[in-house]
Amino acid sequence: KTRRRLAFGPVLLGVAGNPVVRATVTKSSLSRPVVRRFVPGTDADAAVRAAADLNGAGLRLTLDRLGEDITDPREATATVAGYREVLQRLADAGLTEGNEISVKLSALGQSLGTDGPALATHNAAELAAAAAGVGVDMTLDMEDHTTVDATLETLRALRADFPRTGAVLQSMLFRTEADARDLSGPGSRIRLVKGAYAEPASVAHAAKADVDRAYARCLEILVGGQGYPMIATHDQRMIDLAEELLRRHARSAEDAEFQMLYGIRTTEQQRLAQAGHRVRVYVPYGTDWYGYFSRRLAERPANLLFFARSLFSR
Ligand code: FDA
Secondary structure (H helix, E strand, C coil): CHHHHHHHHHHHHHHHHCHHHHHHHHHCCCCCHHHHCCCCCCCHHHHHHHHHHHHHCCCEEEEEECCCCCCCHHHHHHHHHHHHHHHHHHHHCCCCCCCEEEECHHHCCCCCCCCHHHHHHHHHHHHHHHHHHCCCEEEECCCCHHHHHHHHHHHHHHHHHCCCCEEEEECCECCHHHHHHHCCCCCCEEEEECCCCCCCCCCECCCHHHHHHHHHHHHHHHHHCCCEEEEECCCHHHHHHHHHHHHHCCCCHHHCEEEEECCCCHHHHHHHHHCCCCEEEEEEECCCCHHHHHHHHHCCHHHHHHHHHHHHCC
16 A cells, blocks of 8 residues: 555646646546545535535535636636625625635745745635634645645644644655644644645655644644644545544543545544534535646545546546
8 A cells, every 4th residue: 555655646636737747637528427426515605505505514615716726817816806705795695604614825926936925815814804704714735845834824824813823734744743743732723734845855754654644743742732633635544543532531522623525534523513523524615626637636546437437438
């Protein structure tokens, strides 16, 4: 299993970046059930429908308006407007309580040259205000390792005015245990994930077993700390460990949450909710679904086979 991940992830991520592959796959539209399994739709309507369904089933959600790595500041403006629209739609539908938005700083301008991080912080502050205005929380997604310092800097700036702003830490990065300690103080909302980007061996664990062990160590730090841990994984061993740690540290049901991606392990999402835990589902929506979708294929060979078969069955 370890070797498969090592050989497979980077290869597929390489293939996914190929423009010909990209054009072909993008043409195989979102109407395909295989894509719909992970992305419920392209617009705010689809997002609000997913929110109604999930909240109705006792699950919270975090909405991700798909898009990343923009090349023009006008796209950042469009990102902000898109999130504003969906926040308003959630408010109109009475679906704000307990819900959240997830935001990628590269969709708000972070990668646009030396002024990028400041532009992204400015845009993120505007979104944080809009979200807080309707009672919705916001978490900054984490992208590849080159962005971690800038993203944590933006987090610090935002938390001055919006202390509930959350961030993501990736256990695959060597630096993450130290970051987890720094960010385990009161009020700190940290989503712990394994990491979805192909990273160089100089900064990240390459073997899956090492990523998993690091995840377990970071869990101990966050659950044992004073912040609000958001345990984002589909890995049953990590979920079991987290449940045990929550008990050991006498954390109440309001004092931590589990998170999973839309369409993945839905039965386990329900089981955790029925066991009394808070469970949040990460719901991506929008037309720019390709990057997200290829990462989901890359992390699980079975998904790729499923997808390849669907391309040939019209
Ligand atoms: P692992 O990959 O070991 O999978 C464990 C088991 O889960 C598998 O054996 C399989 O059963 C199931 N599973 C996992 N992935 C699956 C898939 N794609 N399809 C079907 N089954 C699957 N990453 C990042 O770099 N930055 C971020 O901001 C985020 N944000 C985020 C939010 C939330 C709520 C989640 C759940 C995940 C993220 N991620 C992320 C992604 C994360 O880094 C990681 O790539 C995936 O969660 C897969 O890792 P697991 O912990 O699930 O374990």
